[in-house]
Amino acid sequence: MLGRIAPAPAASLSAAACAHCGAPLAAGQARFCCAGCEGAHALVAGLGLDAFYRRRDAAASCGALRPAAEPPATDFAPLARAGRDGSHSLELMVAGLTCGACVWLVEQALAAEPEVLRARASLSARRLTVAWRGPAERANDYAALLARLGFRVAPWSPACLRATEDEEGRALVRALGVAAFGAMNVMLVSVAVWVGWDMGEATRAAMHWLAALIGLPVIAVAGLPFYRSAAAALRAGRANMDLAISIGVLATAAMSLSEAIRNGPYTWFDGATALLALLLAGRVLDRAARRKARQAVAELLALQEGGVTLLGEDGAARTVPVERVRPGDRLLVASGERLRLDGTLEGGAEEALLDTSAITGESLPRRFAPGAALPAGAVNMGAPFRLRVTAAAADGSLAAMARLLERAEQAKSRFVSVADRAARLYVPVALGVALGTFLGWWGGVGVPWQEALVPAVAALIITCPCALAIAVPAVQVVAVGALFRRGILVASPTALERLATADHAVLDKTGTLTEGRPVLLPDPARDPASLRAAAALAHASRHPLARALVQACPDAPAAEGVREIPGAGLARGAERLGSAAFCGVAGAPEEGMALYYRAGSDAPAVAFRFADRVREDAPAAVAALHRLGLSTELLSGDGGKAVARVARACGVGAWTAHATPQAKAARIEALRAEGRRPLMVGDGINDAAALALAHVSASPGDGTDLAQTASDLVLRGEGLAALPAAIATARRAQRIARQNIAFSLAYNVVAVPAAVAGLATPLIAAAVMASSSLAVILNALRAGREPPPWTR
Template sequence: MLGRALPVASEAVSTGACTHCGAALAAGQDRFCCNGCAGAHALVAGLGLASFYGRRETEAGALRPEEAPPVLDLAPFAAAPKDDLQRLDLMVAGLTCGACVWLVEQALAAERDVLSARASLTARRLTITWRGAAARANDLGALLARLGFRVAPWSPACLRATEDAEGRALTRALGIAAFGSMNVMLVSVAVWVGGDMGPALRHGLHWLAALIGLPVVLVAGMPFYRSAWAALRAGRPSMDLAISLGVLATAGMSLSETLRNGPYTWFDGATMLLALLLAGRVFDRAARRRARQSVAELLALQEGLVNRLLPDGRLEAVPAEAVAAGDRVLVAAGDRLRLDGEAAVDALLDAAATTGESVPRRYAAGEPLPAGAVNMGAAFTMTVSASAKDGSLAAMARLLERAEQAKGRFVAIADRASRFYVPIVHAVAAATFLAWWGVLDAPWQVALVNAVCVLLITCPCALALAVPAVQVVAVGGLFRRGVLVTSATALERLAGADHVVLDKTGTLTEGRPVLLPEGQDPATLRRAAGMARASRHPLAQALARACPEAPLAAGVREVPGQGLEAGAARLGSSAFCGLGTSADGMTLVFRDGEGAPVAFRFADRLRADAAASVAALGELGLPAELLSGDGEGAVAAVARQAGIAQWRAAADPLAKQARIAALMKAGRHPLMVGDGINDAAALAAAHVSASPAGATDLAQTASDLVLQREGLSALPAVIRIARQAQSIARQNIGFSLVYNVVAVPVAVLGLVTPVIAALVMASSSLVVVLNALRAAKD
């Protein structure tokens, strides 16, 4: 997974660094700087994970285990999503590269009771799921501490503090480089224009430039030197190594010219180079942070205090993280819902922050209320249905992180290409020096300047940023439009979709059917409604709403795509209840054993934007077909209203999946849109899939995209953005390749100076990032 591992023992001897943490070894120390590192290395080797040392990029000493780590009881922070299962979210310090993520995940996965361990390099967040007691959290935290990672309960505040500290360090280095380069430039200009100045004055100006420039080069270049040293220790040269060599070579050559009082020095080039490179890093960091702002915005919605109702009726202001499922909270007028829940009264909520809907919507009593919404009506009391870390906001944040960080096809291609750059660049730079010095008989200073220019102007930064920047910008932009991207390759596949298959109930229609009053027997209605309460199917929910006083029936089991059964009683399709084909229209049949069947008929309205959305999809080259499990009459009516010529009724889950398979076998790339349990198989089998707002958990899990807004109007815009994102990614890759093909010969021929080379290289990355920012525009 991480490639070939280097012999770690020989590495320590040759570099004089600790085999585990990389810190310098003191006199008399062999391989390890302390007993903690010796134990950590033995643990890593015992787990069969020694290849970590061949790819890590951590700062020297960063992974040294603490002799006496602080005692923190992590058990209270573990949550139990299901019986006998525990989940814990941790903030991990020292998680600085992909190798660290791999080591943490693999070390935890080796524990028998650990079911999953996923670490996010962006958020420094680690989510562990295991089977057993909550007290096991302390053992898992101790395991990470033995490896040299420091852990604490995860919170968005910790992440912001870490990012702010890193940003301040980078900005401070930029300020030093900019200030130093301007002052060195003033001195250098005097040397350039002072053709008649004496050797003594020129020598003094050279030393003045060195006095300013050398400290700037040593201090401001530390972000590059640290990264280059870590990569060099791991045996995997990075582009920061090329930059470091270029800067230090320029400064060293300038110092040599100062000592011999040569005509020119290049301290101005070295300091200006650092200023330009650091400016590019700061800009890139800002662009990426803006693109990832969606996650931060989501997590910020659940921060703050909530008014929890105590059993004696008093109110207690507590952090949202301290509220558990089942607690009751008071939501005042204008307050934001920090948690998911339900209310016993109707509520008017503005959910624009999570769904993008600009108009407040009224939620009926008992309907799930989404966290992040704002109460636009009167105050009400809400029963919390999930804690902060188990709620909808946290789930959406995890999906966004996964989609932004996972690697799609174009990202993988760019990653592989960029890895070939560094050895090729160093070889070309060395050949340039030898050609100018040995073949063209140029002074070694001129040969070295041209070699340095090759190191500086040939940079894989633009290629490395070409696709990831587009991906994070597009994912973040779609979220702000109310579309949640849950798969790394969703946009790539959506851009190639050429056919759309639509479910009916809850997708083309509002999914809120109403029971038609046809003189049903109250006792039968009550029994059927009690069974219906166990299902999230729209017809079952409508039946339950028609008789809200019906108690939940015991022992109800759902058969996907067919209905419900509890003992001898069945509620579902006509065929499920033993009556043959389904009747026309939306109908549920209730039958208790061999008793007489009772039909409950419903009416559902077409979504207001359904016909326009279907027409827009057709204009984009995606002809639509309707595939529904409902009766022929109801399906035909909806197809006619939505403008869909091809449709099929009475399609069970297997039939839907078979239709998707047939389309793909015929060379089509179908987009499946559905919301129910019976759509899950088709959603998973389709080339790309989406589920609308209000879809079942199973449907959303199987989908590549989740439309948070009501209706399908966002879907055509999503397809346009996906196609534009793929076009921009190809543009970026093409530009990066053309840039390097042109830039290398120019530098080899000696047509640029180090300052110009740095400016051109920084500009190439800037062009790629600016082009990527267009990906979120429709």
């Protein structure tokens, strides 16, 4: 039997909520809404995991965990993968993982089982990997355990990641729609009162109650994301910005309702609804930005989706899903097919020619000898060959890169913004001032509570963190807009803060410092007729060097009767164009950026040498990075000679060649462990893990979709030259943001005493608060100024 049952501890939720799932209790229910929740609560206690409830209460977005009445109907045993040591492993899609507390509970509950070797859950992917010693049938027991705790499980696949529900995101969009609709309509009703038109008391009362009829439901519904976050913060014994926003909105609504009841001169339903609409718009944009890393994982795993050609023991070929392939199986890889699994080239076969640009960043295809390891994600550009699989899809190199991306997303989500750090001190002080004002007038002076509420709300409005709440966002909006006009897309809400503190730039070579496509080097001794004849043959191939040869002589007509020998070259009669060995050139230097042409068996061979041209703006951009105080280094999957040449041309002192995606990610982690804040710039799939792990990252506009979705900035306009300007803009934006925060705090020192003394009505308080917000916005406009000329 799974788990150990013990008496349940006291519930951490209120008496009106279920102690396990948090659902409201009906009449006659003491602690649990159903027998399933009571059993789940006892199971958590029996496993010694009572801390889950404290962690759950401290989380801002933990959902309800309603235990399933029946165990899962799916038989998970056939899906378990057998290990070499008799162990088994299983990957599940877990619905209900909404916060770190849920992840902790799932991992700890499974780890408590004596046979479990490891259990790892990913919050972003909703994926659970569990390994155990014992029979495959234990998979059903573990799935049943999760169902008893309130999690729904299903077999995991890459398609599951793209279909993961984002209930929090949809709730924010719904709340934004409600708030925007309500704010516009309340404003229409309130404008007549605010402009001071001559109206009788009955008309004014009707306007107040119409505004209340629209505003109160909007405030109740649209403010739920803030109210839930504030309640969670209170349960955790801390204050956050949402707590101040919630109290400010609710107090404004209460004050407005009080004024409507006594037909006072003004109500403030319009301000409360408008504030909710603006803040929710920011939350929706933030949520959209945090989805980008999950999209990057999905796109990476999509490289493995589909079928492969499995060879049986009798040599018969059949197409099977990639998930059914196990280590040791033999696959047939057709010409032009992408390798979906890691493996080795079977002995006895000819060399394999693979395009590994998506994996290693190398600009030219590589040759692999029999027995060599072949990476998943590469494309076969030569003849068909047989592959011996060395790792299943879930254990291969692409899956490892996906796990790096997931880990990086969770690490970046812990970055605390400047505004949140300021709110830790500011919010308790603001709330204390408002409460003290109310108690002082009500208990100390002895005025009725309604009259005491006026200066208290005025103090709360004046100290309302509106200026603080927009201090950083306003600067970011201006800075992001200025960067957008320069062709720089900012994809992360905290990208500018991290970019401003970067101190070391790690640069990819191919496609970042270079153009990513080979060009023919000039040779005065070469016969132009040979170039024309070679280009005529090259029309028949899609090889990058052949394409570069055609581009160098575009007027050469395409030759007929040309046949391509995969991995060797092109032939037409006695003519040859290809590698040195194919053209019979003995003693040729080993260089991947060269083609040879021979018009006949007795004709001399003509060499065509190529280079990946350095971007025109790369040396100036690297020099500007140095002037900004950033050290630089070059990481590339290409060979040493090519990497050294580009490093010298661009002024980069340190470089590393033959860097695999894992090596790039490891280098970024090593830099961060040293206390550095690396800026990673790359354009390929092989750079995605390093881009996600970096302190901040950027990708050129012509980079792969995966690299761009893993990056914080996309340099679409001026290319690499825009990066130093972006850093200068980010640093200026952070200085202005801190100025705004300091101003919003200083303004309160002046305005709060007037509100506490009752000298400022809520109307005056609103005007003062608006003026402070206006000053913050005007200062924020300075963030859009052009950066210094030497950064461009």
